[in-house]
Structures are given as structure tokens and as C-alpha cells.
Amino acid sequence: xxxxxxxxxxxxxxxxxxxxxxxxxxxxxxxxxxxxxxxxxxxxxxxxxxxxxxxxxxxxxxxxxxxxxxxxxxxxxxxxxxxxxxxxxxxxxxxxxxxxxxxxxxxxxxxxxxxxxxxxxxxx
Amino acid sequence: xxxxxxxxxxxxxxxxxxxxxxxxxxxxxxxxxxxxxxxxxxxxxxxxxxxxxxxxxxxxxxxxxxxxxxxxxxxxxxxxxxxxxxxxxxxxxxxxxxxxxxxxxxxxxxxxxxxxxxxxxxxxxxxxxxxxxxxxxxxxxxxxxxxxxxxxxxxxxxxxxxxxx
Numbered sequence: 001x002x003x004x005x006x007x008x009x010x011x012x013x014x015x016x017x018x019x020x021x022x023x024x025x026x027x028x029x030x031x032x033x034x035x036x037x038x039x040x041x042x043x044x045x046x047x048x049x050x051x052x053x054x055x056x057x058x059x060x061x062x063x064x065x066x067x068x069x070x071x072x073x074x075x076x077x078x079x080x081x082x083x084x085x086x087x088x089x090x091x092x093x094x095x096x097x098x099x100x101x102x103x104x105x106x107x108x109x110x111x112x113x114x115x116x117x118x119x120x121x122x123x124x
Numbered sequence: 125x126x127x128x129x130x131x132x133x134x135x136x137x138x139x140x141x142x143x144x145x146x147x148x149x150x151x152x153x154x155x156x157x158x159x160x161x162x163x164x165x166x167x168x169x170x171x172x173x174x175x176x177x178x179x180x181x182x183x184x185x186x187x188x189x190x191x192x193x194x195x196x197x198x199x200x201x202x203x204x205x206x207x208x209x210x211x212x213x214x215x216x217x218x219x220x221x222x223x224x225x226x227x228x229x230x231x232x233x234x235x236x237x238x239x240x241x242x243x244x245x246x247x248x249x250x251x252x253x254x255x256x257x258x259x260x261x262x263x264x265x266x267x268x269x270x271x272x273x274x275x276x277x278x279x280x281x282x283x284x285x286x287x288x289x
């Protein structure tokens with residue numbers, strides 16, 4: 001029953017703008033650089049009002065942790081999925097708790113209020 | 125005799141080849157999707173007030189969260205405490221805001237209204253029931269002491285986060 005309700009809601013809500021970031025619990029692996037670990041994240045943009053997402057890595061107190069990626073501001077076109085590699089120093093890995101993406105909005109966007117969406121995956 | 129053997133082997137070979145297991149695999153993974161349903165508009169019921177309440181001529185921002193499994197994510201919604209763009213404001217702005225459940229797909233989600241944790245301008249709700257839930261935010265800005273907001277366009281940001289727990 002719930003499955004049908006969920007499907008109907010998904011169809012009705014098909015017009016809405018969405019942001020998705022996976023996996024929920026990423027696992028780090030050794031990269032090709034000694035002492036650097038990496039994980040692959042996937043960002044899906046179904047927000048037609050957003051083109052850029054900011055990538056951030058935090059510890060469990062929401063302090064920023066230095067990381068490397070192809071770009072910290074990721075351009076993802078509408079309905080596009082983009083894979084992003086996040087590289088972290090091996091000694092920092094014990095502190096890494098959250099990997100987040102947050103939508104970035106242009107100052108001249110047409111609406112009075114704007115909804116910024118942020119999704120954070122957790123490293124366990 | 126030879127014909128029978130050939131025929132029997134021709135029949136047997138396909139039988140052997142179709143007697144294989146066809147594996148079906150599936151992965152169920154948790155995920156959270158944030159939908160921005162309505163961006164919201166500030167109404168201007170009096171010169172010193174900007175409000176998203178419908179009674180004040182505004183439109184409330186609506187955010188939908190979809191979670192596929194329970195207990196993997198929490199929703200964190202922050203109402204504005206500053207304008208992201210506005211004319212120059214020499215006086216102070218007093219902000220108030222709130223977040224509440226608007227629609228649910230599962231009756232158990234109605235508990236979100238009572239189980240939410242609110243601090244400063246932020247509301248946290250553990251998404252403990254799978255399905256879709258809509259939250260509506262209310263934001264109100266009052267300028268100075270009954271002072272009129274300068275003419276211009278005002279924009280503010282509601283931040284909707286989905287954080288893995």
C-alpha cells in the first residue's frame with residue numbers, strides 16, 4: 001500500500017526540483033598518491049534553478065577539513081549526474097565525518113526567498 | 125540407430141545449456157532527496173514588515189524530503205536571519221521564523237511536529253519514517269522600530285539540509 005502511495009507522490013511531485021548526493025555512507029580507498037585516500041561521490045541535479053554545488057568536508061564538530069577534488073564548486077547541469085572524487089590526507093581520515101554538497105545561488109535569482117539545499121553523507 | 129543417437133544428443137545439449145541459474149541481484153541503499161517545491165515570496169503587510177505568511181500576502185517556502193529507509197537521515201532547516209541581497213539597511217532587522225510539517229505520506233510522520241528540536245533559527249527532525257514529507261517554513265523580518273523598509277528588492281535564503289546520522 002505504502003509503495004503505491006510513494007509512487008503516486010513521486011509522479012505528482014515530478015515537477016519539483018531535487019538534489020541528491022550518494023552514497024549515504026562512503027568508504028575511502030587508497031588513491032594513486034601515497035598517503036592520500038579517496039572516495040567517489042555521485043551528485044544528481046534535478047534543480048533547474050541551480051547549476052553549481054559546493055563541496056565540503058567536515059569533522060564531527062562541523063570544522064572544515066582540507067580536501068582536494070577536481071573542483072570545490074561543481075558545475076552540474078539540470079538532470080545531469082556527476083561523479084566527484086574527494087581526496088583526503090590519510091592522517092586526516094580519522095577526523096572526516098561529513099562530506100556535503102550545497103546548492104549555490106546567483107545573487108540576481110528571481111525569487112524573494114531562495115531555498116538552498118544541502119545533503120551530507122557520513123563517513124563511519 | 126545412429127540417427128537416434130544424433131537426435132537424442134541434439135535434444136540433450138540445449139537442455140543442458142538452459143539448466144543454468146540466472147541470478148537476480150538488487151541493492152537497497154538509503155538515500156535522501158530534497159525537493160524545493162515552492163521558493164516562497166515575502167508579502168509586505170505594513171511598511172516595516174516582510175512576511176511569508178499567506179495572511180500577510182506572502183507565500184511560504186515548501187520543501188519536500190524523500191527518504192527511502194528510516195533512521196538514516198535528519199532534516200535540518202534554517203530560516204533566514206539575514207537578507208542575501210537588499211538595499212542598504214542602516215537600522216537593525218528583527219527576524220522570526222518557524223518550520224512545521226505541511227503534508228505527509230505516512231500518518232506516523234505527524235510525530236515530526238512534536239519530535240522536532242528547535243534552536244536559534246534552525247529546526248532539526250530525525251526522518252524516522254520512510255516516505256515523503258513536506259515542510260513549510262515561515263519567515264518574518266521587522267525593520268527597526270516601526271520603520272519603513274527602504275524601497276527595493278529583498279531576498280533571503282532558507283537552507284534545507286539532509287544529514288546522514
